[in-house]
Structures are given as C-alpha cells and as structure tokens.
Amino acid sequence: NTSQTITTQLTCPPTNTDVSIVKTGVASIVRGNNVQFDIVVTNNGPSVAQNVTVNDGVVNGLTFQSSTDSSCALQGNNIVCSLGTLAVGASRSFSLTFGTTATPTCTPTTITNFASVSTTTLDTNSNNNTSHATVQATCPPPQTGCIDILKEGFDPYGTQLPTVPAFTFRLDNGVQTGVNDTNGHLTFQNVSVGTHTVSEVMLNGWWQKLVTPTGGVVNVVAGSQCVGITFKNQQYAASSSSSSSVSSMPQW
Numbered sequence: 001n002t003s004q005t006i007t008t009q010l011t012c013p014p015t016n017t018d019v020s021i022v023k024t025g026v027a028s029i030v031r032g033n034n035v036q037f038d039i040v041v042t043n044n045g046p047s048v049a050q051n052v053t054v055n056d057g058v059v060n061g062l063t064f065q066s067s068t069d070s071s072c073a074l075q076g077n078n079i080v081c082s083l084g085t086l087a088v089g090a091s092r093s094f095s096l097t098f099g100t101t102a103t104p105t106c107t108p109t110t111i112t113n114f115a116s117v118s119t120t121t122l123d124t125n126s127n128n129n130t131s132h133a134t135v136q137a138t139c140p141p142p143q144t145g146c147i148d149i150l151k152e153g154f155d156p157y158g159t160q161l162p163t164v165p166a167f168t169f170r171l172d173n174g175v176q177t178g179v180n181d182t183n184g185h186l187t188f189q190n191v192s193v194g195t196h197t198v199s200e201v202m203l204n205g206w207w208q209k210l211v212t213p214t215g216g217v218v219n220v221v222a223g224s225q226c227v228g229i230t231f232k233n234q235q236y237a238a239s240s241s242s243s244s245s246v247s248s249m250p251q252w
Helices: none
Strands: 019-025 028-030 034-043 049-057 062-067 072-075 078-086 091-100 109-118 130-138 144-154 168-171 176-179 185-192 194-201 206-212 217-220 227-235
Touching: 019 049, 019 109, 034 049, 034 078, 034 109, 034 130, 062 078, 078 091, 144 194, 144 217, 168 185, 176 185, 185 194, 194 227, 217 227
Parallel strands: 019 130, 028 130, 144 227
Antiparallel strands: 019 034, 034 091, 049 078, 049 109, 062 091, 072 078, 109 130, 144 185, 168 176, 168 194, 194 217, 206 227
C-alpha cells in the first residue's frame, strides 16, 4: 500500500456578530446648562463587525454641542457616528454633549435621548442595538434683585429735615408695600428681574417735589446690587387766609 487518503473538513469563518450599545447620563441638570451622555459600543463576536454606525436623535429641548469622537457629525436631527470596523471583543467609547434651553417661563421636564447601533455584518441579536438615557431638566432659581428707596423730606422753606416722616411705598400697586425708616431708607427685596414701578402714599400736608427716575419706574437686574430710586417731598406752607384750605405750592 503506497498511498493514503487524508480528508480535511474546511469550514467557513462565522459571518455573523453581535454588536451592542449602552448609553448613560446624569440624573438631572438645571436648564441652561450642558448635559453629557456617554456611549459604549461593543462587538460581542463571533465575527468582526464592519461599518459600525451609531445614530443618536436630537430631541426637543436639546441642541448638539460636541462629541469626543471625531467621526460623529450632525445630520439633520440625528448625530451619525461612523465607527468603521470593530474587532471581536473590542469596544468604542465616546461622549456627546448637548445644550439645554433656558426659557423665561421655565417648566421642569423629562428628556429621554435614544441611540442605536448598526453594522453591515449580520447581527443576530437586535435586542441590544438600542439604548437610552433619561435626564430631569429642572428650572434655575428665580432671578431676582432689589430696589433701594431713599426718601428726603423738606420743610415749607426748602430745608431738609433731619428726621424723615414715615411714608408708605408700593411696588407695582401693592405687590410689596413698606414704610421708610427715620433716615428715609426702605428696600424691596426679592423683586423679579425687569421693569417695575414704585409709588408712594402722600401724607396730608405734603406734596411730591421730585422722583428720580421719572415716574418711579426702575429696571431691576439680578443680584445683590439694588437699583436706586429717590423721592423728595416738601411740606405745604401754612395758609395765610382762613378761607383758603390749601396754601400755594412753593415755586422751584
């Protein structure tokens, strides 16, 4: 016997694989700040995954800012990350950063952001091809400021009084009210940002000499630096005639 036959079974390498995606993020953010989502794509095998692509939809309330992976680009309302070839057992990790919109009338909302992964290699497990992260978008503290009121009182002859009578002041027709101290000071705290009007309740025997700014209208900005407003009032002169109930107003 001078010959021998050896049979070898040739098998084809596997042509399928299993790619998965996991997306995570912070639990909550304050509107107006950025939020970051972390994505991990893994090829669980048994084959090399070709042309791996991640799609991440930009939902309402988010604006795409940046990615730590240079393959990611915004295309319409989707972020497309072309990751290329992924070896068996290999993972690709990257982060996506979004901005959140701060609105004047803020309402707390829940934002859910989805991401999916695909490959041109046959993927036999589609159950792990999608992942999402949910973040609670809360509202920032109300932006408030303050108004410092200075009251100055003058006698009928124009001399400033060392002790200022108590006048009542109203913010926006009674949103807040207060009375100045003997030095003429009063502060309205926790006033919303924007335009407001301060008015005073006139005491009998007095007239309003000057208000600065005009009309008692001020623009409040956020912070501890109060906007100022000055009220100057003067006493009427005593009547020289018993038949006259109100004296003439001094000329200035």
